Amino acid sequence: MSEPAFHITIDGVQIAARPGQTIMEAADEAGIYIPRLCDHEGLRHQGSCRVCTVKAGGRSVSACTQPAAPGLVVENETPHMVKLRRDLVEMLFHEGNHLCPICEASGNCELQAMAYRLGLTAPSRFPFLQPTRPLDASHPDIALDTNRCITCGRCIRASQDVDHKGVFGYVGRGIHRRVAVNGPDLAHTDAAITDHAISAEVCPVGCIIRKRVGFRIPIGEREFDAALIGEEIEEHRDD
């Protein structure tokens, strides 16, 4: 690894950063977790969910896209930032139809795990929009329960950039923007169970479903049963 070119400060801790790194990448390397939903290792940054919002040099920016710069002072886990993120995550619950106790992503879901990390246990402050959204089960191996989609775009980038397919894309604008498939339904696309976009790690929630494996991981052995989301990054913090 090359010598650090400069330092930045996150919540009063000085960490090393290199030119070309985002604030989040530098923080990850230093073992400081900045919450995120739309950003995912191996996929290009998109900066749309805003859950990674930090204060840098006094301005609110998304840590997954904002380059680290020498001497930058970043606020990450301050009460204000945590509240902002909690509100954003809470709104995601209200925008879709999330019924965790019957969802096969429960325990492996990044949205649910983020809610726990941020201290949100029962979203209730906003009206539930209860949109009518389809479940597309046409494909023999894959289903899409768009009730749970948070429009993070990870599947779109994975399908385009990794699988070179373009199975997923956006339709609509503004708050009507939704993820859709490139065909009348999933069965009429070239989606395959072996696609990176379909793999368990890409969709953060229970929207992209690999058929017939739901609920096979017992409670207690699921990804977030034993640890909070982000703890895998915080584990290698060196202070």
Add this chain to the structure above:
Amino acid sequence: MGEPRLIEISPVTRVEGHGKVTIHLNDRNEVDEARLHIVEFRGFERFIRGRLLWEVPVIVQRLCGICPVSHHLAAAKAMDMIVGVDVLPPTAEKMRRLMHYGQVMQSHVLHFFHLAAPDLLFGFGAPAERRNIFEVIRENPELGRRAVAMRRFGQEIIEATAGKKIHGTGAVPGGINRNLDIATRDRLLAQVEEMLLWAQDALALARGYTLDHADLVANFAAFPSNHMALARAGDGALDLYHGQLRAIDAGGGTIFEGVDYRRYHDLLVEDVRPWSYMKFPFIRDLGPEAGWYRVGPLARMNVAAFIDTPLADAAHRDMKAATGGRPNNTALANHWARMIEVLHCVEKIRDLLHDTDLQGTDLIATGERRREGIGVIEAPRGNLIHHYEVDEHDQVTFCNLIVSTTHNNEGMNRAVKDVAVRYLGGQERISEGMLNHVEVAIRAFDPCLSCATHALGQMPLQVELIDAGGRVIDSRTRNG
């Protein structure tokens, strides 16, 4: 960490079920008919349609806050059939059985100590403030302590097999998602002998009560009826998890037996009445008047040829002897039957805990897909039928449930009428005592109104007296 982590957001509106009884008088002011109305929440069958088949055993637990495990297992059995699995790997079947015995045990204990014991110890006529579990514990602290411990033991078993005490995930189509680790097994084994002793004491209490109050038991909501339950294929033994349908008449004669439960709709008709959402099933060959039947612990005792665990079998023979080997057609003897089943469950749990198959690693079987799946189980309150159709996209297209309370619907209506005739005695008023008796008669069937109505919550009870002209002449309400 390691705590169950669930976020609860329900887009499904919860509607509380409530029981309403109307007593209809004829023009001579005699009881003509009594109707138990249960306001049913019809959202479930709609909600489940379109969902994916492996979600079903988890989703159905939302049907009922009281007996979620029974729904979980009945649906899982139906889904086994859909995925073409007729025989589960031994570890899977035994883990599911363990879960089921734990559930039946804790449910029966809850019912007996919390709901029935106050009536049994203090009498039905006792003032409402005495008829509760706190009074039981105050007067008999050891009994109260054991009730809590036995219930907790049952719940620990559910947690060990399903991952959580309530709304876990254990059973999956074709099998189970975990085995039993040695540490958990040993923790449960350390308690099981004590549970066995306590179950015998509780049984003695229920037996003593039933025999000491023979007059009340014989006359309280007792009437000849048919009885239906699963019984083990081949030998007719009591089997709470799996078996064939058997029905007998009030005198013990066989109506049908050895019937594959996947043929339930050949044998049973689900009658509808304009005044009730809840169906009235009857045995097709006998017709609607004579074909109604009861399910539940006592029906199982009546139907079973024997019990395959020694202590419960001795208790079963002893109970049979009290009615000269003939079916017991009372309602209150259900308490006795329930405690025999608790003993049976604890014996089964002990045997299973000693069985190394529970540490096996072959958990899920596969087979050839079918379109239709039917799962039947003996839930704490009686026979429970789950029936689904699933299309080639793995989505549910049809769902029909017959829950224990629905099986007993006609019986409950008759029991309420019986009480009304006996306690109304030409008066035009509903007394507090009569309200109590109506409540006890309904409760003797241990109805899960939550489950029958597909809603959650306790049962507020309202009784209305209606004259021949359809006028409500009196009404009384008790909140649940």
